[in-house]
Amino acid sequence: MSDDYNFAYLDEQTKRMIRRAILKALAIPGYQVPFASREMPMPYGWGTGGVQVTAATLTPDDRLKVIDQGADDTTNAVSIRKFFERTAGVEVVTSTSEASIIQTRHRIPEEPLGDDQILVYQVPIPEPLRFLEPRESETRKMHALEEYGLMHVKLYEDIARHGHIATAYAYPVKVEGRYVMDPSPIPKFDNPKMEMAAIQLFGAGREQRIYALPPWTRVVSLDFEDHPFDPSKAEHPCALCGAEDAYLDEVITDDQGGRMFVCSDTDYCETRRANGHRGELAEDAA
């Protein structure tokens, strides 16, 4: 750990400001609390919101896991893990069950989280209505008045055009019957997992918003009676571990149309393989 920085990089007054925002966010689930997001030593779009929330939440006893699209070994995950190793001196892990704080970009781990865990999401655009209404003054009024008709029109237009709701990620949810919330760009496959035992915190650095879900908050994916929500996934088992219940990435393997489907959650896949599960393309499979 470097002594050149305050614990977890941010100064104490910034952390207090973020902590107050997190508490108000937990008190009003789904509501986006404005906060004075700081410049971080990484560009916007690289998880500056999630990093600030993690920095304000970390204690020296934590075990931190960082994933990017489910993987522990991609650039964004590695750089953020290194950042906190250096500035906070915390232990970093890749095992979902061993982590006390998990910062994530665009996935929820497959393994269910426990009530002593915290999941921190990196959020690019926190406002679910932003692409329907660009003016902040208007979207704020729409949330205040619970005026969410536009969002249903958007989903309806999906059905009119494609025959089904074509939104596959960042699928809007309604929190405790009040606020419509952007779950960050997680696949809609992950939406049903959001009613969980862990605390979920969302940080959007560029857009300067923090929002949160306390454990077991009711989170309902928006749908219609005749087009109920469907958390679809690829119709394949994982080629490496054989998992039937995990979210899969499609990997192109050659230029002859060859492809394989593998777990997006690398820790889940590795743990299953360590326990003897084999998919059809696993190296030592028959």
Next chain:
Amino acid sequence: MDDLTLAGGFSDPAQQSAQAFRAVMSALARPGRIEAVRGAEPPAPLSQAAGVVLLTLCDPETPVYLTPSLDLPSLRQWIGFHAGAPIVGADECSFAIGPWEELLPLDRFRQGCSEYPDRSATLLVETPLLEARGATLRGPGIRDTAELSLPEIAAFQQNARVFPLGLDFIFTCGDRLAALPRSTEVV
């Protein structure tokens, strides 16, 4: 400025406030859960838990209201030195501290507005008794139901009715605390 004013703060602010914040967050995210905190020794009659919350969350950006029995020179100086928070009236404060009877009536405090419900006060209620039984709680952060000893019920029911506006409460007793956000339904 005497020794009493200068003493009693965090010895290692970064780490102790991080640990204290986790306890407060855990309590607020799971209404009914009681957490122990330590690290601050504020002048009497302020409880240790209230002192820890003050040092963790308050600074020059958060006006604090002290109810009459806590509005003492020793406490004003302690808060001024360690947190730098201005002491103001009930209608302007971000945080209010005092026993339940002195915090009433609650309509003096800022409840937020419909576009910014987060611009509301957090009340630190000093209580002689804090245990996980009494009123039944339901809502976000609670899987089925939870229980918490509350000074009364009607005021919290009224507070939950105006959701998403409303006040958030942290109950402090000795070195322990629990919380009741506005989202909790008190049955």
